[in-house]
Amino acid sequence: MATRTENPWIRRTLIGIALLYLGLFIFLPLVVVFYTGLSKGLAVYFQSFSDPAALSAIRLTVLTALIAVPLNLVFGIAASWAIAKFDFWGKNLLTTLIDLPLSVSPVISGLIFILLFGAQGAFGPWLMDHGIKVIFAPPAIILATIFVTFPMVARELIPVMKAQGNEEEEAALTLGASGFQTFWRITLPNIKWGLLYGVILCNARAMGEFGAVSVVSGHIRGQTNTLPLHIEILYNEYNFTAAFAAASLLALLALVTLFLKSIVEYRYRAELKAAVRTENV
Amino acid sequence: MIKLLKTKSTLPGFHIAFGYTIFYLGLIVLIPLSMLFAKTSTMGFGEFWSVVTHPRTLAALRLSFGASLIAGLINVVFGFLIAWVLARYRFPGKKIVDAFVDFPFALPTAVTGIALTALYSQNGWIGKHLYALGIESAYSPLGITLALIFIGLPFVVRTVEPVLQELDVELEDAAASLGANRWQTFTKVLFPNVVPALITGFTLAFARAIGEYGSVIFIAGNMPGKTEIAPLLIMTKLEQYDYSGAAAIAVVMLIVSFTLLSATNFLQWFFSKKIGMN
Amino acid sequence: MSIDVKQISKTFGTFKALDNIELKIATGELIALLGPSGSGKTTLLRIIAGLEKADHGEIYFHGKDVRTEETKDRNVGFVFQHYALFRHMTVFENIAFGLKVKPKAIRPSPEKIKAKVHELLKLVQLEWVADRYPSELSGGQRQRIALARALAIEPRVLLLDEPFGSLDAKVRKELRQWLRRFHDDLHITTLFVTHDQEEALEVADRVVVMNKGKIEQAGTPEEVYHNPASVFVLNFLGNVNLFHGRVEETKATKMYVRPHELTVSRNPISANSIKAKISFINPAGSVVKIDAQTSDGQLIQAEIAQEEYKSLKLKRNEEICLTPKNITYSEYDI
Numbered sequence: 106m107a108t109r110t111e112n113p114w115i116r117r118t119l120i121g122i123a124l125l126y127l128g129l130f131i132f133l134p135l136v137v138v139f140y141t142g143l144s145k146g147l148a149v150y151f152q153s154f155s156d157p158a159a160l161s162a163i164r165l166t167v168l169t170a171l172i173a174v175p176l177n178l179v180f181g182i183a184a185s186w187a188i189a190k191f192d193f194w195g196k197n198l199l200t201t202l203i204d205l206p207l208s209v210s211p212v213i214s215g216l217i218f219i220l221l222f223g224a225q226g227a228f229g230p231w232l233m234d235h236g237i238k239v240i241f242a243p244p245a246i247i248l249a250t251i252f253v254t255f256p257m258v259a260r261e262l263i264p265v266m267k268a269q270g271n272e273e274e275e276a277a278l279t280l281g282a283s284g285f286q287t288f289w290r291i292t293l294p295n296i297k298w299g300l301l302y303g304v305i306l307c308n309a310r311a312m313g314e315f316g317a318v319s320v321v322s323g324h325i326r327g328q329t330n331t332l333p334l335h336i337e338i339l340y341n342e343y344n345f346t347a348a349f350a351a352a353s354l355l356a357l358l359a360l361v362t363l364f365l366k367s368i369v370e371y372r373y374r375a376e377l378k379a380a381v382r383t384e385n386v
Numbered sequence: 387m388i389k390l391l392k393t394k395s396t397l398p399g400f401h402i403a404f405g406y407t408i409f410y411l412g413l414i415v416l417i418p419l420s421m422l423f424a425k426t427s428t429m430g431f432g433e434f435w436s437v438v439t440h441p442r443t444l445a446a447l448r449l450s451f452g453a454s455l456i457a458g459l460i461n462v463v464f465g466f467l468i469a470w471v472l473a474r475y476r477f478p479g480k481k482i483v484d485a486f487v488d489f490p491f492a493l494p495t496a497v498t499g500i501a502l503t504a505l506y507s508q509n510g511w512i513g514k515h516l517y518a519l520g521i522e523s524a525y526s527p528l529g530i531t532l533a534l535i536f537i538g539l540p541f542v543v544r545t546v547e548p549v550l551q552e553l554d555v556e557l558e559d560a561a562a563s564l565g566a567n568r569w570q571t572f573t574k575v576l577f578p579n580v581v582p583a584l585i586t587g588f589t590l591a592f593a594r595a596i597g598e599y600g601s602v603i604f605i606a607g608n609m610p611g612k613t614e615i616a617p618l619l620i621m622t623k624l625e626q627y628d629y630s631g632a633a634a635i636a637v638v639m640l641i642v643s644f645t646l647l648s649a650t651n652f653l654q655w656f657f658s659k660k661i662g663m664n
Numbered sequence: 665m666s667i668d669v670k671q672i673s674k675t676f677g678t679f680k681a682l683d684n685i686e687l688k689i690a691t692g693e694l695i696a697l698l699g700p701s702g703s704g705k706t707t708l709l710r711i712i713a714g715l716e717k718a719d720h721g722e723i724y725f726h727g728k729d730v731r732t733e734e735t736k737d738r739n740v741g742f743v744f745q746h747y748a749l750f751r752h753m754t755v756f757e758n759i760a761f762g763l764k765v766k767p768k769a770i771r772p773s774p775e776k777i778k779a780k781v782h783e784l785l786k787l788v789q790l791e792w793v794a795d796r797y798p799s800e801l802s803g804g805q806r807q808r809i810a811l812a813r814a815l816a817i818e819p820r821v822l823l824l825d826e827p828f829g830s831l832d833a834k835v836r837k838e839l840r841q842w843l844r845r846f847h848d849d850l851h852i853t854t855l856f857v858t859h860d861q862e863e864a865l866e867v868a869d870r871v872v873v874m875n876k877g878k879i880e881q882a883g884t885p886e887e888v889y890h891n892p893a894s895v896f897v898l899n900f901l902g903n904v905n906l907f908h909g910r911v912e913e914t915k916a917t918k919m920y921v922r923p924h925e926l927t928v929s930r931n932p933i934s935a936n937s938i939k940a941k942i943s944f945i946n947p948a949g950s951v952v953k954i955d956a957q958t959s960d961g962q963l964i965q966a967e968i969a970q971e972e973y974k975s976l977k978l979k980r981n982e983e984i985c986l987t988p989k990n991i992t993y994s995e996y997d998i
Contacts, residue, residue: 123471134501187403210597212617213636220421272748278735279742280762284398294752313494316599333496352497359492367485
């Protein structure tokens with residue numbers, strides 16, 4: 106074993122540096138959120154959530170996630186089925202295009218919907234004639250969120266489906282199962298943890314997205330503010346306690362996400378290795 | 387056409403799954419993104435050029451790319467160290483620390499922004515010490531870099547850690563049996579195997595940092611020409627209803643970051659090939 | 665049910681997996697598709713099952729063209745190389761699957777399904793594992809459950825892809841004999857793929873030897889072993905020695921002799937006898953294996969019975985005479 110590790114002092118020093126760095130850069134910001142939010146006492150903390158603007162922001166945030174996540178879930182299943190189970194020309198290009206939104210700046214993600222649906226945009230005049238409001242209204246917020254979280258389920262499912270191979274599905278077909286029965290009874294149970302993993306990550310991003318939503322929202326209090334935008338407004342009004350109280354809610358969401366993610370991750374990894382394992386026994 | 391599309395499997399559902407994938411991708415991603423280029427093409431080259439070479443634009447792009455580069459490099463150093471510690475050593479609370487590395491992924495950027503500002507501003511827990519030393523840690527390029535370090539760290543750790551875990555321990559034993567000391571084993575045997583993952587991690591962190599908005603704007607100060615990042619400049623143009631100006635800067639950002647991504651992809655491919663990994 | 669394979673061809677990219685395959689299988693036959701990897705045997709099996717579509721050619725089940733029938737409608741029992749048992753289901757649920765997915769109108773009642781599953785478990789002698797998951801079974805048990813699952817739908821034909829490929833030697837032997845007996849009882853038309861010539865010769869009624877996407881020979885184990893249609897078949901079904909020389913009555917310049925078809929003696933017994941020096945003896949086994957070298961350096965392998973070995977009292981470095989009892993002539997190399 107001695108050949109595989111450093112002397113204890115080097116080891117301790119390295120661990121020390123890593124923990125100090127993580128503590129200072131990652132942990133301290135979390136502490137400061139809760140500290141500042143609670144700095145004027147619990148009464149003030151909870152009062153900031155009873156503000157109608159805060160409640161409406163929470164409602165819109167949840168609504169956005171409730172629409173964006175299922176849509177991207179359905180897409181993720183379709184895309185991973187096509188990509189992992191079949192060979193076709195241009196598959197790598199398709200995979201790259203699916204990941205594209207992750208490398209686009211959030212601000213640009215919002216901008217493109219303004220260019221599409223804004224007053225000067227491609228469909229702007231038509232929408233205005235028909236009295237449909239997209240930009241500076243919830244539809245644009247939801248669209249921008251869908252764009253930003255677009256690949257998040259697909260990119261978790263593709264490797265799982267690839268790892269599982271096609272044999273179990275083929276076995277189901279030889280036993281007389283229809284395509285839908287095969288998917289529902291064989292594929293879905295085999296990918297469920299990967300699916301859940303993707304949904305958890307997708308949801309966290311959908312609820313927390315700031316840049317893209319900020320561009321298209323119009324910041325109308327009580328109407329087009331999501332929770333992150335609400336925090337910005339409070340902060341810019343120097344209402345720090347309320348801003349950090351709202352922020353603590355999102356920080357809590359992040360902690361819950363991390364917790365669920367670590368639980369699911371373990372089983373998700375098992376799914377990734379499952380196909381290999383059964384072959385080797 | 388159908389024959390050309392599908393060559394491998396007789397499982398059902400390809401056409402509906404593939405069709406829906408293309409439809410949804412086009413609707414949500416490709417058509418909206420193509421608007422950027424459509425809008426820019428209405429400008430004429432002279433106008434486009436004057437927008438993107440305007441000193442304020444150039445300063446913003448320089449700041450965005452420069453700060454992202456520095457943050458990325460710092461993350462490579464400390465990300466590697468943290469990945470090493472997590473992959474190699476055992477210590478109490480390791481599981482929690484390991485899960486916590488992903489915290490910057492999970493924390494909404496606006497929360498990151500105000501939290502970092504509170505920490506590093508003149509009255510903040512860390513800021514007050516730095517300001518006492520004459521270091522302006524908020525509303526400065528340093529503040530921007532700090533935010534980008536925060537959001538980029540997990541990318542490096544999460545790409546390097548699995549590579550370190552999967553490296554065959556026999557490699558180290560072999561090096562040791564051939565008379566290498568620990569430092570030689572590390573620099574000549576272990577590190578070269580990790581280089582491709584480090585490049586990937588750096589690329590991911592860098593790409594994310596260039597476009598980052600939420601966690602930066604609170605701590606940036608947003609002074610045109612000094613602490614104004616490119617995404618913020620796009621935002622400002624939008625608020626002035628200068629949509630084509632905003633689109634022009636967006637196009638430049640996209641092109642530059644895709645060029646850099648391709649370059650690093652090539653580098654990564656090159657190094658992987660060299661050490662015979664895939 | 666009979667199967668008629670007509671002019672089947674299949675290409676993957678630039679690789680020709682199957683090249684104009686013709687094969688007739690009679691009702692109730694037990695057929696081995698034998699060949700090295702890449703010979704196309706698994707592809708042929710998958711095309712019969714409908715898991716792969718042929719580029720050209722036709723497949724008839726009992727005289728009916730099945731090209732337009734999907735896998736799920738072909739009613740074939742397929743046992744996969746790695747079994748493909750459904751991981752998230754118990755053994756019972758695995759076997760019941762094919763019955764449960766039948767359309768409502770023809771789906772058996774839950775009681776009937778239960779009875780059928782237990783009947784099958786009894787048939788494969790694994791009644792006690794009904795509630796276990798596949799991960800809790802041994803390789804041989806998985807193999808038999810996969811077979812039971814395939815039989816549940818009362819298939820018209822049974823297709824097995826390398827059925828014993830991932831099992832250890834002892835279990836392989838047992839399951840082989842078990843499959844033979846099992847086929848004798850049920851008489852379902854059965855095709856199995858293997859690369860093990862011993863397995864093919866021991867189990868099958870008829871062996872189809874494949875190489876590079878073509879059928880080299882199809883015949884009873886006896887035919888393919890004793891009257892190989894090509895040098896490939898000769899070589900693939902066992903070790904063989906090559907001799908160069910000119911044979912008057914044929915154009916052939918090469919002669920092939922199996923190790924056990926050489927007579928070993930102290931002195932020459934005919935004009936064909938060859939002198940050689942023993943370089944290695946392996947007496948451990950049912951036969952004694954002898955390696956000998958001729959004066960021009962050629963290595964010859966021979967196999968003799970234990971009693972013969974004892975009576976001859978052979979030792980290393982001794983000179984012996986080798987005389988072929990049976991020669992295959994050819995002008996081709998192996």
